[in-house]
Amino acid sequence: MNQPIKKQIEDFREGDYIRGMFAVRNKETPREYKNKPGKYFFLGVGDKTGEISLKYWGGPDEKTLIQLYNTLQVGDVIEVMGEVAMDKYDNVLVISMDEGMHPLRKCGEEEFKPEDYLPTSERNLEDMMEEMHALVGSVQDENLRELLESFFSDESFTKEFKESPAAMKHHHSYLGGLLEHTLNVVKMCDMISNNYPVLNRDLLITGALLHDVGKIGAYKAVTSIDMTDQGKFLGHITMGSAMVEEKLKGLPSFPEVLKMKLNHLILSHHGNVESGYQAPKGLKIPEASALFYADLFDAKVKEFLQEMEREKNLEDAWVYLRGVGNEVYMK
Amino acid sequence: MNQPIKKQIEDFREGDYIRGMFAVRNKETPREYKNKPGKYFFLGVGDKTGEISLKYWGGPDEKTLIQLYNTLQVGDVIEVMGEVAMDKYDNVLVISMDEGMHPLRKCGEEEFKPEDYLPTSERNLEDMMEEMHALVGSVQDENLRELLESFFSDESFTKEFKESPAAMKHHHSYLGGLLEHTLNVVKMCDMISNNYPVLNRDLLITGALLHDVGKIGAYKAVTSIDMTDQGKFLGHITMGSAMVEEKLKGLPSFPEVLKMKLNHLILSHHGNVESGYQAPKGLKIPEASALFYADLFDAKVKEFLQEMEREKNLEDAWVYLRGVGNEVYMK
């Protein structure tokens, strides 16, 4: 057999002998061989370009395999060496890997970068952060700007904000997605406050900048995007509201009504009860209406595009997209 | 004219000459006399037994009347002396009061007790508090009981909790309403956890005891029940969640998952999105389901009864009740 080669999953071909590090996306309980001692198991593994099934064939002593299996967690990165084969039944490629030839190895956190296993925004993160800082600087109201700076001058916050996804799958579900989505929403809000100067631009821009900060703690994206327990129990809206309230404790002269309006913008950004989303509070000020519809606009258009992207390799002119709810013209 | 008498509004009869202190429920802009100098205005005033219209006839110098009018706020208590008369057009009783005879006087806060101007629970508040404390004591889990005691051993909290209403009008909209409603819900939860022992009774009882604590700050009830600005901008669910989180900061050894579950009980007590209420979070644990349906059960039955009570003086056998959505049999 030849030397193994390094490739990304999207480049795998039948017969390749490959070696590489991949993230564990899911795992299946080990099964026994029908005709000899020992066990085998299947894993789903991925990198940022795709996913593939790994078939791992254990040796005669099943204890080794079980021990290995039990140490593996979804999100781990493992070193794999094996052959890319065509699965006869499903007609898909798999990696076939033999314990006796080259045992599977779990990698340490220092060996890889999570961003190698997750899709990332196609836009430049630094450029977007710069735009974001300029918009922070454009806020005239001193209280609001001081609050914004308490977030955006905090490097640890900024780092998380820059890398967080905006969703698990519906829209902007990739590293940098939160930043990209927030930036789009803020700019829409900026434009509408030009169109309707009666809107409180400073309040609206601040609310738009902070509306999804709760997502930083609601999602975890090490090698795959998942929701945290906190995200599932409490939700990003309540979490974001609490983050802002916490920062406001450090700004004792912040006006009471402004405080309530700003928190209201976060709590109401899923609209009225009829919106069909988890909506803690209905729209009570026009800035809340502007933020809700700007958010909806960006999220819905992006979701439509992502759904199309996901099906781009189909050749059909018309494809039913579940998230859109329609058969869509793909050409 | 005879000496004025003191009566509650429900006992007023045409021709009575009355004197008493009543709360201002609403006010109407002063108007000019058509045929002589000066102005008059109308107020809505009430006590805990009902509401009546006050017609206040100013003297020839309108400045006195305007000055008086501008000092009056909804919620103020005023001293009134005048005749109970039949309004010709609307065929209802009013108080007719003449500035020249006995000027209207705004009372100081020390002159009255708010509970004299608001309906109160028909059940004994102290008895209910005692039942409540017994239920607090029945919680076995030390963390949860410690949290509960941080609320219910705090006298200022207990006082507010005891007197707060549970709503502006739909159900338990009277002093003590929060206590009465909470007690009913807790007892329902206690019963269901007996029926289904797999439920975590301590968690459920604690969630039920605290589910509406945010209403303490969301409503104000001095002489009439109104929602605070905070209640309108943020809502009692988010406010209650924040109150619990605040207390939990003082309990550092409180287990993380228990903390999230408890907060989740508060955030999800309006059910899933389809419930039609402002629902920040859907039901993720069976205790959340139990709390939501127990709350719904007590609130809906009480609302039905209150709607009937409100129309009890109609003689019709069948009356349409908006809150119920049906024509209801009243006998």
Next chain:
Amino acid sequence: MNQPIKKQIEDFREGDYIRGMFAVRNKETPREYKNKPGKYFFLGVGDKTGEISLKYWGGPDEKTLIQLYNTLQVGDVIEVMGEVAMDKYDNVLVISMDEGMHPLRKCGEEEFKPEDYLPTSERNLEDMMEEMHALVGSVQDENLRELLESFFSDESFTKEFKESPAAMKHHHSYLGGLLEHTLNVVKMCDMISNNYPVLNRDLLITGALLHDVGKIGAYKAVTSIDMTDQGKFLGHITMGSAMVEEKLKGLPSFPEVLKMKLNHLILSHHGNVESGYQAPKGLKIPEASALFYADLFDAKVKEFLQEMEREKNLEDAWVYLRGVGNEVYMK
């Protein structure tokens, strides 16, 4: 081959040689062997602890097998003797049984007890019946109590009532489920009538005791729970209403309005049209509201718990439960 052993399905292990009686849950048309004369067929069989697939291999004369197959009905109990084997494709255990070795035999009704093939309430049926009778006795109104006794002193009714399930799958879908659910609802109604004494307790308790009696005829549960044709065409609400009307014919002095209110409680116990259930009549009296929400409360909490129970062997912390409509925390 060893002697066959008797085991419940949850205890089967690969290689067991078993003998036992199981209920037919579903059946599949016989197929021909590819390489020899004769046919084979598959059945789903079960006992109260689980379900398994039975592969029945016929001999060269296919008429015997066809004849046997045609006599089998879902719900029958059959005697089985064969080996527990691992199905290669689905990786599940099956019973493999050979006509030539030990022909399958359909058992007579006298050979088994249906309760051995269906799950049963975990609560003691006799204890619950005793509680039920005590609640019947607590009704003060003579007309209502006489009506209740016409049901609950009738042994054949009582027997059916005690053993009926309350649903096919959503909640209390097991023998004794109707009794357990009814008891829970009655007790909730008892508690709410203590909280709101203006409710007519006797009417409410009677309505709660009888609200689901139509389910006795709407479900059949011999060895599996199914809906009868009558249940599908007419529904348990209309059937229950007719049962009560029938009994009332024997009570000529029963007051007319009380009769209508009681029948209304049965007809309206799925709430108003907006409830999303088959709702013949909206809520017209407060006792109807109490019964609807008590029923909803017990059914929804139980459904949540049953759905969790069904997935208890999954190790995931979060599992999507269709009946709840959410991803649920399982720990």
Next chain:
Amino acid sequence: MNQPIKKQIEDFREGDYIRGMFAVRNKETPREYKNKPGKYFFLGVGDKTGEISLKYWGGPDEKTLIQLYNTLQVGDVIEVMGEVAMDKYDNVLVISMDEGMHPLRKCGEEEFKPEDYLPTSERNLEDMMEEMHALVGSVQDENLRELLESFFSDESFTKEFKESPAAMKHHHSYLGGLLEHTLNVVKMCDMISNNYPVLNRDLLITGALLHDVGKIGAYKAVTSIDMTDQGKFLGHITMGSAMVEEKLKGLPSFPEVLKMKLNHLILSHHGNVESGYQAPKGLKIPEASALFYADLFDAKVKEFLQEMEREKNLEDAWVYLRGVGNEVYMK
């Protein structure tokens, strides 16, 4: 003053001195004169051509008036003599009647025919009954025809069926409305069973003929259409289902499945839960679908036409009709 004249309400003119018998549609509590002893009250009265307000001025001894007032019930017919006057405030005609001139008299049931006080179908009732009998005769299935004859050969049933309204206001809300609506629905069902011969015509025609028989007891129409208590508590669907079941007891050889299908047609004629009507049972056979949509078709078109008729004296080209939910073109 001249001799009084007899006129129908639609022909009243200001200044007419009229005498006639009218039905009481509603009544208002007596009020006191402001400037003299005694009381007066207002009644709404009507005949089949319209409604008018009656102002009844009592004499100095108010007891006579109160006694009279207490004997009057909505639905009574009274003899009235007085002047038709223009009401200054509302700019509408009223009857002004003076106790001293000609006291109001309550008429005995033998003095009037209810059909003189209610609108009646514009189609000939006898002709429609004949068509109905012909359709009954067209049913081939002996069981179904025997059942139909047990209804339609019963003269007291036929009389009630012929005169009953089909609704309080939405559609066919007049004497003969049930007959007219039923006939339309049956003929639609006849046509659709010609179009789709796979439909069981006999079953469908029978179901259509009987689908609304419960309305006979659900409405009372003596001099105005009202719902009975039974109609409000139980509804015409359950009542009709019970009527059919009662008749079926006299037909012991009626096939069981046919019985269930027929009862199902009645129980399901408001469609599936999503229909937005009180729907005890969803559509389980194609005949149920046919009956539901035929019923909907006739009722909806008639409702549209009745709403237009009600507003026909408006000159506007476009009028918003609540029952239709749209602004409608009236020309």
Next chain:
Amino acid sequence: MNQPIKKQIEDFREGDYIRGMFAVRNKETPREYKNKPGKYFFLGVGDKTGEISLKYWGGPDEKTLIQLYNTLQVGDVIEVMGEVAMDKYDNVLVISMDEGMHPLRKCGEEEFKPEDYLPTSERNLEDMMEEMHALVGSVQDENLRELLESFFSDESFTKEFKESPAAMKHHHSYLGGLLEHTLNVVKMCDMISNNYPVLNRDLLITGALLHDVGKIGAYKAVTSIDMTDQGKFLGHITMGSAMVEEKLKGLPSFPEVLKMKLNHLILSHHGNVESGYQAPKGLKIPEASALFYADLFDAKVKEFLQEMEREKNLEDAWVYLRGVGNEVYMK
């Protein structure tokens, strides 16, 4: 009496003797005097600053008044001279005008400009048209630009487009409203196509420019905004689609698929069926999604602001706004 003065309605004061030309907004049937021969009638009249009631008192020969009344149509402009008086019952100002003093006169179309009777956009129409033309010029695709120019180089179209309102009342319901709304939507679409370059900007901008052209024929705004019969029967979406199809007939080389996509953008701009609007076609391409949400965003924010503007003279901090569906904070 003094010389009459000219004022706009918002400046009227009790006692003013005014002369002016006002548009007829609605009219009420003439009534007879109670105590003398002759008739009077009421009109609602308005200018761009408000509305007021006109009470017109006829002379003894009622024929003159009837003749005049019959010539008046809603939308006419009439010359009025009379006194501004306080209506005793409603406490509002009215114009009181006496036929004998100064007969009401219907003005010819050459005497007034409709824009004097209707509110107009606060933004400069010419500036907005210039921005619009620049956006037309930014379209690169020759077919689309040629189509756009066939509209926007047509002076009569441009004039109508510039002056049309965008709605009867919900949003942009004033002269220039269509232009202002369209411009906002186009700019939003421009921004989103920068954010997501995969969108076909030329198609999206063209669709946005033309999405509401049907409103030109669907509304008429001479002196008040009303919907045309065509608008009511066909709707602006179908009308706009037909206008574009008509223009496309003059462009034979326009690609077929582009033609369908463009027409689709117009037909789908009310979103999918679930949107709750009259939606001829669901969203089939991502540009349709972008247009729908951009349109919704601008319309909803504007509606919120217009509703607040309408209630701006209320002093309450919180006002329920029907169009928003919430109590809104007005400060």
Next chain:
Amino acid sequence: MNQPIKKQIEDFREGDYIRGMFAVRNKETPREYKNKPGKYFFLGVGDKTGEISLKYWGGPDEKTLIQLYNTLQVGDVIEVMGEVAMDKYDNVLVISMDEGMHPLRKCGEEEFKPEDYLPTSERNLEDMMEEMHALVGSVQDENLRELLESFFSDESFTKEFKESPAAMKHHHSYLGGLLEHTLNVVKMCDMISNNYPVLNRDLLITGALLHDVGKIGAYKAVTSIDMTDQGKFLGHITMGSAMVEEKLKGLPSFPEVLKMKLNHLILSHHGNVESGYQAPKGLKIPEASALFYADLFDAKVKEFLQEMEREKNLEDAWVYLRGVGNEVYMK
């Protein structure tokens, strides 16, 4: 091997050696043999009696097979010769065809008639067309009849109208379905206009005759029913409206209001927004209501029957039918 035989798909038996022409319903990408050079592919093929899978085994030179595969389109008709075999895994019949034995051949359009590959109405098309023409002739209004004749005297229109399906799958989804459905709806409208003579029969009959003409261009049915791009982008309602408007251009004296009403009938035949269909315009005239409910009636009953037909070979008494939304009784 014997001579091949000709059979329709519903008559195929295992072991048949068949030859015939079938329509391509779908195709799957060619796969490589595991153990020898060359490829094979699967097609779905059908005639008017059913569908079957075709397994086509290529020879050693894969280019021939690829070239053939690329020329095949869904909707093509191909000549097939091969053996009917039992697929071992799915237990279904397939056609097994070997390139070496008898290569697959794509047929020219002159070789087959599309109606041989599609189900056709069971009713006689000519008889239905005659009925249709008689109904056209029954329209009294000259303008409407002239319009109808401009359609129905046009042979190319008539041919398309006669052969078009009325849907892809829900109802009347076969050749002649449009004609059959239209005829049913017209006759229902005829009957309702007899029942309610106030309806404009001529307008209603004309609207009913034309309501679905847009389906001629919205569907294409050569050998299978599919929606055209135009149908997907624009919809049959807008397309039908445009067809009628086009014809009306040739009838300059057609009254304007009648024109709008007729177009409105087409645009509103899916009812008000709440109907849940793509509904460009709500119901504005009673004829629109009649047409909508007649259309719904025929479509829904037919859909119920088609769903039952599709499952007729199941032996179960009760089958869940998705289009009906219920478990349905099949006997």
